[in-house]
Amino acid sequence: xxxxxxxxxxxAIVVSRIxxxxxxxxERGEAKVANQLMHLGNxxxxxxxxxxxxxxxxxxxxxxxxxxxxxxFVIETKNYSGWIFGDDKSEYWTQVIYGSKRRFRNPxxxxxxxxxxxxxILANRKHIKYFPIVAFTGSAELKSIKTDCLVTYKELxxxxxxxxxxxICMSDNEVNEVCELIKSYGIEDTKQNRHFHIQxxxxxxxxxxxxxxxxxxxxxxxxxxxxxxxxxxxxGCSGFPKCKxxxxx
Ligand SMILES: [Zn+2]
Numbered sequence: 544x545x546x547x548x549x550x551x552x553x554x555a556i557v558v559s560r561i562x563x564x565x566x567x568x569x570e571r572g573e574a575k576v577a578n579q580l581m582h583l584g585n586x587x588x589x590x591x592x593x594x595x596x597x598x599x600x601x602x603x604x605x606x607x608x609x610x611x612x613x614x615x616f617v618i619e620t621k622n623y624s625g626w627i628f629g630d631d632k633s634e635y636w637t638q639v640i641y642g643s644k645r646r647f648r649n650p651x652x653x654x655x656x657x658x659x660x661x662x663x664i665l666a667n668r669k670h671i672k673y674f675p676i677v678a679f680t681g682s683a684e685l686k687s688i689k690t691d692c693l694v695t696y697k698e699l700x701x702x703x704x705x706x707x708x709x710x711i712c713m714s715d716n717e718v719n720e721v722c723e724l725i726k727s728y729g730i731e732d733t734k735q736n737r738h739f740h741i742q743x744x745x746x747x748x749x750x751x752x753x754x755x756x757x758x759x760x761x762x763x764x765x766x767x768x769x770x771x772x773x774x775x776x777x778x779g780c781s782g783f784p785k786c787k788x789x790x791x792x
Contacts, residue, residue, distance in 0.1 A: 572622025572680035572697075573606050579700050580607060580618075587611055588704075589722045595736060596660065596728040602740040603660040610722050612715060613708040614672030615661060618700070619654040621647075623683040630689035632777055632791045638683070650677045651692045655787065659762065664728055665721065672712050676703060689774055691787075755790060762788040 573593060580590045591608040609616035625640030635646040654675045665671060679685065680697040688694045695703050713721065730736055751761035758767040758778075765782040769792070780788040 572620045575622075575680045575697055576607055576618065576620045576678055576700065579697055580609060580704075582701050583609065583704060589718060591722065591725060593732075594725070595730055595732050595740070596664070596725070597730045597736075598660065598664050598728050601660065602730070602736065602743060603657055604737075604740055605657045605660075608661070608725060609704065610718050610725070611708065612711045612713050612718055614674055614712050615721070616674045616676060616704055616707070617654060617658050617661065618676045618678055619650050619657065620678050620680055620697075621650055621683070622680045623647075624681045625683060626686040627679065627683050628687045629694075630774070631691060632789045634790075639686075651675070651690050651694065654692065655762070661725070664725060668717075668721070670712050671721070672710070674704075674707050676700070760786060760788050762786050 577590070577592045580588070580592075583590065589610045591610070592606070594603075594605045594608060596603050596605065605617065606620045607616075607618035609618065623638055625638045627636060627638055629636030629649060629651070631649075631651055634649055634652070636649050638645045638647060654677055658673045658675050662673070675692050677692065677694045678697050678700050679695070685694060685696070693703060754761040754764075755767070759765075760767050760780040760782060763780060763782050763786040765780055765786065767778050767788075767790075768781045770777055770779040770789075776792050778790050778792055780786040782788075
């Protein structure tokens with residue numbers, strides 16, 4: 544009897560660990576967004592979920608890509624609760640939950656790197672428009688988010704996408720071509736590839752820091768310059784508007 548009770552306790556602990564693990568929470572959030580995107584219908588919108596892509600030795604993991612005649616929607620999902628604070632420029636955003644603060648990578652910057660990655664794959668199709676979107680899926684409340692990029696809630700995502708469907712930039716044929724092209728860069732979702740991707744992110748972080756300290760844009764390699772905007776002074780890329788990289792002074 545005691546043996547059975549111990550077994551049940553062990554199983555309960557293991558299950559609760561899995562459910563609370565960042566991977567599990569992340570995947571649940573992605574599934575919710577994938578569900579929302581299904582409502583767009585697959586005639587006009589081609590939805591690609593959970594992509595692991597490789598191009599020129601770089602690996603990118605993109606939660607959702609929606610290819611349509613109106614352009615490409617690049618969606619990063621975040622499954623969080625609590626209050627969320629963040630802006631375009633900082634490397635990290637803040638989650639405040641039960642009075643304690645935690646930081647996480649700036650999802651807007653993270654998502655821009657996905658856009659640049661896709662632009663690299665589709666380099667000879669300069670007419671394509673890109674719409675980066677960060678969608679929060681948990682019970683998180685977006686408290687103070689200062690960014691030019693759309694940061695939204697999962698529930699609004701469907702309408703947010705439709706609101707941006709104004710100008711046609713691709714034919715139906717090209718939409719299919721682009722989808723196939725993106726998929727052709729897909730690599731197997733193995734532990735090894737994921738590990739390599741994570742390793743690459745940490746290497747990139749170090750490399751980016753070195754570049755930033757030398758006032759070189761970590762995104763495109765051009766010079767960084769001092770600028771002022773509605774939210775105060777900041778450092779931006781001299782390659783603007785082509786490159787939208789910014790950071791705090
Ligand atoms: Zn730049």
